[in-house]
């Protein structure tokens with residue numbers, strides 16, 4: 142499986158280069174020893190655009206780094222352990238991917254993770270401001286809807302905030318939608334295109350099935366059921382893992398795809414498009430995921446809301462109040 146993914150990552154990385162590509166980037170993974178962090182770091186080690194892989198965690202990174210460093214790809218791999226090594230891990234990074242923090246157990250909401258994870262995001266963002274203020278920052282840590290506004294406020298306080306370079310990773314929602322639709326329609330999921338917009342929790346996850354290519358042909362009841370399945374897919378995994386955490390392998394795949402797209406944009410590739418949760422004026426929510434064109438400076442263009450049908454307009458209405466609360470919680474935390 143990894144061979145296939147490596148081939149895909151390599152193919153993605155190899156196409157449509159502009160003549161000014163740099164082709165050598167430092168990627169830092171914060172939370173690199175975790176359930177997501179380890180396979181994500183493996184996939185980044187396989188990405189040919191990466192020349193320096195920096196692995197940070199509060200435990201185990203020397204071992205994870207030693208292990209990965211024996212893989213015969215060009216990047217160097219270094220492990221950094223404990224808060225006193227965070228600055229060194231981040232120094233000069235081009236892309237920082239953050240899966241640091243606690244995951245859900247059955248019965249918990251993503252918002253229940255706030256008390257622990259908000260402080261982790263605050264500390265990492267503070268170090269980013271010092272060590273790599275121009276980096277593309279991709280936050281996987283939940284609650285994503287709240288953690289991204291926290292990071293924005295911390296970067297603002299440090300005077301280095303660039304809204305085009307801060308991203309909440311909602312790629313797993315797109316990956317899941319493609320998987321479920323591909324299998325339902327009996328087409329290759331890799332050929333399915335579907336925008337999933339909004340945020341990354343429950344009713345804030347908005348799969349826009351009316352814009353699916355190929356056309357999603359289910360009945361109204363099928364559309365309703367598929368929408369709820371995509372919105373609740375994280376909980377499906379949490380329940381199946383029965384106390385052993387949440388999605389890790391599919392998230393590592395999704396995180397590597399998103400970080401790979403950031404690198405492709407940085408490297409001058411054209412038409413790199415991903416949905417991601419970013420500062421936005423597309424709706425009343427000040428952070429919102431829509432399809433984005435990624436380039437050398439992060440967001441090159443926000444493609445805005447896709448066309449919505451009446452069902453999807455109702456979903457959007459239900460999402461906005463929840464998103465606004467999630468965002469306010471993050472802003473208040475960072476300000477106080």
Ligand SMILES: NC(=O)c1ccc[n+]([C@@H]2O[C@H](COP(=O)([O-])OP(=O)(O)OC[C@H]3O[C@@H](n4cnc5c(N)ncnc54)[C@H](O)[C@@H]3O)[C@@H](O)[C@H]2O)c1
Nearest residue numbers: 172174175176177198199241242243244281282283313392
């Ligand atoms: N955005 C998404 O779609 C998505 C998908 C899955 C999981 N997640 C979230 O990702 C996070 C990580 O999930 P996981 O399954 O990998 O958890 P995990 O417990 O397996 O790993 C988390 C890692 O973070 C490390 N960590 C804790 N505090 C840290 C700190 N201050 N600095 C650096 N590292 C620190 C831990 O030591 C651990 O290695 C959770 O918050 C989870 O909810 C998000």
Ligand SMILES: O=C(O)C[C@H](O)C(=O)O
Nearest residue numbers: 245251283375376387388
């Ligand atoms: O559901 C979770 O808690 C983890 C993640 O957000 C997911 O969607 O799998």
